[in-house]
Amino acid sequence: MRSGEATKKKIKTAALTLFVERGVDASGMRDIAKASDITEGAIYRHFKSKDELVWRLFADNFEHFATELNKLQQAEGSTAAKLEAMIQGFCRFYDDDEILFRFLLLVQHGQLSKVTDDMASPIEVVKGVIQSGIDTGEIVYTDATEVTAWVLGIVLQTATFQIYGRLQGPMAGRAVHLSSACLDVVGL
Amino acid sequence: MRSGEATKKKIKTAALTLFVERGVDASGMRDIAKASDITEGAIYRHFKSKDELVWRLFADNFEHFATELNKLQQAEGSTAAKLEAMIQGFCRFYDDDEILFRFLLLVQHGQLSKVTDDMASPIEVVKGVIQSGIDTGEIVYTDATEVTAWVLGIVLQTATFQIYGRLQGPMAGRAVHLSSACLDVVGL
Amino acid sequence: MRSGEATKKKIKTAALTLFVERGVDASGMRDIAKASDITEGAIYRHFKSKDELVWRLFADNFEHFATELNKLQQAEGSTAAKLEAMIQGFCRFYDDDEILFRFLLLVQHGQLSKVTDDMASPIEVVKGVIQSGIDTGEIVYTDATEVTAWVLGIVLQTATFQIYGRLQGPMAGRAVHLSSACLDVVGL
Amino acid sequence: MRSGEATKKKIKTAALTLFVERGVDASGMRDIAKASDITEGAIYRHFKSKDELVWRLFADNFEHFATELNKLQQAEGSTAAKLEAMIQGFCRFYDDDEILFRFLLLVQHGQLSKVTDDMASPIEVVKGVIQSGIDTGEIVYTDATEVTAWVLGIVLQTATFQIYGRLQGPMAGRAVHLSSACLDVVGL
DNA sequence: CATGAATGAGGGTTCATTCAT
DNA sequence: TATGAATGAACCCTCATTCAT
Numbered sequence: 001m002r003s004g005e006a007t008k009k010k011i012k013t014a015a016l017t018l019f020v021e022r023g024v025d026a027s028g029m030r031d032i033a034k035a036s037d038i039t040e041g042a043i044y045r046h047f048k049s050k051d052e053l054v055w056r057l058f059a060d061n062f063e064h065f066a067t068e069l070n071k072l073q074q075a076e077g078s079t080a081a082k083l084e085a086m087i088q089g090f091c092r093f094y095d096d097d098e099i100l101f102r103f104l105l106l107v108q109h110g111q112l113s114k115v116t117d118d119m120a121s122p123i124e125v126v127k128g129v130i131q132s133g134i135d136t137g138e139i140v141y142t143d144a145t146e147v148t149a150w151v152l153g154i155v156l157q158t159a160t161f162q163i164y165g166r167l168q169g170p171m172a173g174r175a176v177h178l179s180s181a182c183l184d185v186v187g188l
Numbered sequence: 189m190r191s192g193e194a195t196k197k198k199i200k201t202a203a204l205t206l207f208v209e210r211g212v213d214a215s216g217m218r219d220i221a222k223a224s225d226i227t228e229g230a231i232y233r234h235f236k237s238k239d240e241l242v243w244r245l246f247a248d249n250f251e252h253f254a255t256e257l258n259k260l261q262q263a264e265g266s267t268a269a270k271l272e273a274m275i276q277g278f279c280r281f282y283d284d285d286e287i288l289f290r291f292l293l294l295v296q297h298g299q300l301s302k303v304t305d306d307m308a309s310p311i312e313v314v315k316g317v318i319q320s321g322i323d324t325g326e327i328v329y330t331d332a333t334e335v336t337a338w339v340l341g342i343v344l345q346t347a348t349f350q351i352y353g354r355l356q357g358p359m360a361g362r363a364v365h366l367s368s369a370c371l372d373v374v375g376l
Numbered sequence: 377m378r379s380g381e382a383t384k385k386k387i388k389t390a391a392l393t394l395f396v397e398r399g400v401d402a403s404g405m406r407d408i409a410k411a412s413d414i415t416e417g418a419i420y421r422h423f424k425s426k427d428e429l430v431w432r433l434f435a436d437n438f439e440h441f442a443t444e445l446n447k448l449q450q451a452e453g454s455t456a457a458k459l460e461a462m463i464q465g466f467c468r469f470y471d472d473d474e475i476l477f478r479f480l481l482l483v484q485h486g487q488l489s490k491v492t493d494d495m496a497s498p499i500e501v502v503k504g505v506i507q508s509g510i511d512t513g514e515i516v517y518t519d520a521t522e523v524t525a526w527v528l529g530i531v532l533q534t535a536t537f538q539i540y541g542r543l544q545g546p547m548a549g550r551a552v553h554l555s556s557a558c559l560d561v562v563g564l
Numbered sequence: 565m566r567s568g569e570a571t572k573k574k575i576k577t578a579a580l581t582l583f584v585e586r587g588v589d590a591s592g593m594r595d596i597a598k599a600s601d602i603t604e605g606a607i608y609r610h611f612k613s614k615d616e617l618v619w620r621l622f623a624d625n626f627e628h629f630a631t632e633l634n635k636l637q638q639a640e641g642s643t644a645a646k647l648e649a650m651i652q653g654f655c656r657f658y659d660d661d662e663i664l665f666r667f668l669l670l671v672q673h674g675q676l677s678k679v680t681d682d683m684a685s686p687i688e689v690v691k692g693v694i695q696s697g698i699d700t701g702e703i704v705y706t707d708a709t710e711v712t713a714w715v716l717g718i719v720l721q722t723a724t725f726q727i728y729g730r731l732q733g734p735m736a737g738r739a740v741h742l743s744s745a746c747l748d749v750v751g752l
Numbered sequence: 753c754a755t756g757a758a759t760g761a762g763g764g765t766t767c768a769t770t771c772a773t
Numbered sequence: 774t775a776t777g778a779a780t781g782a783a784c785c786c787t788c789a790t791t792c793a794t
Contacts, residue, residue, distance in 0.1 A: 003757080003758095004756090004757070007758085023297075025211075028784065029784080029785060030784085030785095038757095039758065040759095040760085041758070041760070041761095041786085041788080042757070042758050043786095044785095044786065044787075045757060045758075046757095049785080049786080050784095050785065050786090105297075109293075109294055110211065112352065113352075145355055146349075146355065146362070146365060148349075149342070149346045149348070149349045149354075150341075150342045152341075153338075153340075153341030153342045153343070153344060153345025153346065153348075154337070154338045154342060154373065156341060156345060157337045157340050157341025157344060158337040158338070158341065160337070161333060161334075161337045164300065164301075166333055166337075167333055167334065167337065177331075177334060181338050181373050184372045184375075185373045187372075216766080216768080217768060217769080218766095218767075218768090221777095226775085226776095227775065227776050227777060228768090228776085228777070229769090229771085229775070229776060230774090232768095232769075232770085233774085233775085238768065379778080379779095380778070383779085399673075399674060401587075401589035404762075404763065404764080405763080405765080406762085406763085406764090414778095414780090415779065415781060416765085416780090416781080417766075417767080417779070417780060417781070417782095418778070418779050418780070420765070421777085421779075422778095424765095425764080425765080426763095426764065426765090481673075485669075488728065489728075519741075521730055521731055522738070522741060524725075525718070525721045525722040525724070525725045525730075525731065526721070526722070526745050528717075528721050529714075529716075529717030529719070529720060529721025529724075530713070530714045530717045530718060531717070533713045533716050533717025533720060533721070534710065534713040534717065536717075537709060537710075537712075537713045540676065540677075542709055543710060543713065550710070553710060557749050560748045560749050561718065561749045563748075592787075592788060592789080593788075593789060593790080594789095597756095602754085602755095603754065603755050603756060604755085604756070605755060605756065605790090605792085606753085608789095608790075608791085609753080609754085613789075614788095614789060614790090615789095
């Protein structure tokens with residue numbers, strides 16, 4: 001029997017790279033197969049459709065990221081510390097696998113609508129922290145969603161600038177700045 | 189407006205709507221023709237390819253928006269006032285044509301790389317204001333690009349939440365909050 | 377504008393021939409296109425799927441045949457005369473377009489289940505004649521369906537033998553024999 | 565029955581069922597393997613190709629049926645008795661394994677052309693009986709093939725009506741009617 | 753010897769674009 | 774000029790079959 005899980009990994013890696021380089025629609029299954037060094041048909045043993053491949057790539061990492069953020073947040077006490085920990089986690093996540101991160105950002109508009117309520121979501125994790133900060137009185141703003149958008153926006157747009165080359169160097173180097181910007185905007 | 193221009197406008201409107209509803213790649217020229225109430229072949233009298241149609245839709249509005257933002261900014265004196273004016277403009281822009289705005293957000297990843305330096309860009313307008321604020325000493329941060337990302341992020345992510353239904357009501361209603369958040373983050 | 381209805385006819389003829397020669401599943405849209413002297417894509421302007429092409433080919437002729445049989449039957453008075461007229465019509469139909477007839481016989485197993493009650497059906501026409509013969513007392517058997525099977529079987533199996541070369545010459549030459557066999561079996 | 569033969573039988577049974585339910589082309593080796601509770605590759609230990617599997621299923625049963633019919637016919641003296649015995653045998657055969665019978669009817673158009681002269685054929689058995697009836701003067705018609713078609717048609721079309729649900733209950737219950745219809749048509 | 757991953761050719765279908773009318 | 778039929782390449786996917794394990 002041939003490799004198995006190894007092939008699946010090869011497909012994932014190749015697909016991720018192509019999707020980021022050319023976009024999902026512009027990357028054919030033929031291209032992915034060629035880049036994975038297997039044949040088209042073989043992909044379908046591991047993913048039953050292109051849609052499923054994209055979704056697995058998105059959903060698995062989306063949830064994994066949410067879980068990691070949640071762990072980081074839970075390890076801290078104050079809202080400020082929670083936010084700082086998440087931002088640091090975010091930066092590490094970005095630096096560890098920029099391709100993956102770019103993919104997540106790239107396809108979010110097409111995939112976010114498929115995210116179900118029972119799935120772990122980074123957005124909800126951040127919102128949860130903000131909300132608890134409001135509940136404890138640490139944060140004075142009352143609209144958790146609005147504030148969540150701000151925090152998320154600051155971090156994600158910085159990442160976006162990084163992707164487009166407007167900002168350079170590791171994201172980790174910006175963690176301190178990002179944290180202080182977020183704390184400012186949250187009113188901490 | 190001559191009949192030719194009217195047709196062109198019909199195509200643009202129909203295309204914009206379809207692109208936002210189904211995505212660019214999932215919207216065929218056949219669909220666009222049908223929605224524009226003209227024939228497939230006739231589209232090519234107005235746009236020489238689908239790519240050009242997408243690009244015109246993006247670039248024209250992108251530059252138009254930049255120009256408008258620039259006018260608003262120039263009418264003000266202080267950096268704080270400039271930022272506030274731009275944020276208000278942004279909210280108006282969004283409320284006036286949500287479809288258009290969603291389109292811009294949707295396709296940016298595919299089109300931004302085609303934007304040339306000689307094109308007016310909203311990002312550059314914002315960055316210009318921030319930079320001048322730094323130059324005059326109003327803003328103490330030194331990295332204009334980083335701060336631009338924050339301001340942009342706050343505003344764009346709020347719009348994104350609006351699009352996904354996480355936030356409701358007109359964006360104009362959030363202008364004051366957005367302004368204060370941005371001023372906070374900029375240190376004004 | 378190119379041909380239009382002429383192309384549709386070309387496709388039908390080519391498809392019919394291929395389906396009969398190689399079978400439906402063994403005939404690809406590519407083959408049909410080649411045989412029609414047009415391209416694959418062009419077929420889809422006229423038939424929205426291969427299934428629809430097969431169905432149209434079957435259903436249109438199936439109903440047309442039913443209608444013709446019905447006319448022939450209505451022109452006669454006695455049950456015997458009706459049966460004879462239908463059998464003659466059947467033979468003419470076969471001789472006029474053997475390919476078409478073979479197609480109908482070939483695909484019936486796959487298509488018959490899609491025939492709806494509101495569609496004209498040769499089987500129902502024959503059964504109607506038998507039933508009315510029973511009602512008037514001309515036929516003494518009481519199970520119209522069973523007798524219909526016999527009549528149909530005699531005629532169709534003769535055609536099948538013709539197709540496989542077991543019997544030769546025009547079907548019309550067998551009309552008299554077929555009629556007398558059917559009248560025998562019906563008890564007239 | 566060795567384990568190899570048992571597996572072969574499982575494959576045959578599963579394939580037969582699938583072929584009848586979905587059609588031969590619509591039933592993949594994957595499906596057959598799954599339904600047989602073995603793996604795809606293992607099928608090829610028993611049948612060297614899908615074509616061969618179909619052919620074995622058809623040819624073996626086709627010949628077996630011919631042999632049985634022949635035995636039944638040989639046990640009788642008069643042509644009428646021979647026909648009656650064969651019709652009874654046919655009905656029993658149908659009732660015993662309807663799936664098998666439907667399969668034979670379903671694939672005949674694709675397989676009949678592969679039947680060689682040295683193979684036992686039910687058609688030839690029936691034709692032999694008719695021919696000998698003509699030779700002995702019991703039957704007055706002179707074209708054995710034509711009469712064979714009638715007899716075959718009466719029986720097979722009745723079975724077809726059974727398959728499509730137009731007729732219900734066991735075929736055995738129709739044996740007497742079928743016999744008298746066939747004797748009528750043959751002129752006995 | 754059985755397994756099931758991999759092959760590779762082909763399946764039906766869609767689509768941006770061209771062009772005869 | 775506007776039309777929509779035709780093009781032809783590419784799309785995603787399935788399949789019978791092979792073969793490393």
